[in-house]
Amino acid sequence: DAKTTQPPSMDCAEGRAANLPCNHSTISGNEYVYWYRQIHSQGPQYIIHGLKNNETNEMASLIITEDRKSSTLILPHATLRDTAVYYCIVTGSGLTFGKGTHLIIQP
């Protein structure tokens, strides 16, 4: 699976859009980009995934660059409950978790 790089932490004001970047420059053609988040002491929660087209669901939007070497997860209107560790995972098979980004939503 391709390696991903995420900032260790980010702050965002409540009500604002939270944009979480992820670099995956070694991604191969058949690998998907997945995003999960983990709230303290709970199991990870699936957010969204994509291959090359931008994706949107009720939780978030996923923007993948044309060369697929990076992506951005967008939470359009962050709330305090969105405070969590967000994991960007690139895989063609199982999920391997890196260190993720600890997103802190500030009131």
Place this chain on the structure above:
Amino acid sequence: GAVVSQHPSWVICKSGTSVKIECRSLDFQATTMFWYRQFPKQSLMLMATSNEGSKATYEQGVEKDKFLINHASLTLSTLTVTSAHPEDSSFYICSASVEVLTEAFFGQGTRLTVV
């Protein structure tokens, strides 16, 4: 999303005993189930991947005789920690997916404390 139920949520056991953790997919049939372990302030570490009806594939460094995985049906996988020791104390999490390339849904985790 689909629901994966893990039981128990927490367990305390004595050193040397065995503990079984169950992972059930409640509203879908899971071809593949994954078991992870997470130590405090660390990320999830994949322990093993299991497909229904076949032997689990363990990650390097994970003792298959110590962490017994059974995936006897499309809705149930179990992880048994045998002869548990204090260093096995951790947060164990399972996930299930219909196929390998579809999204995986996670259980709520089991906090194991070995005393």
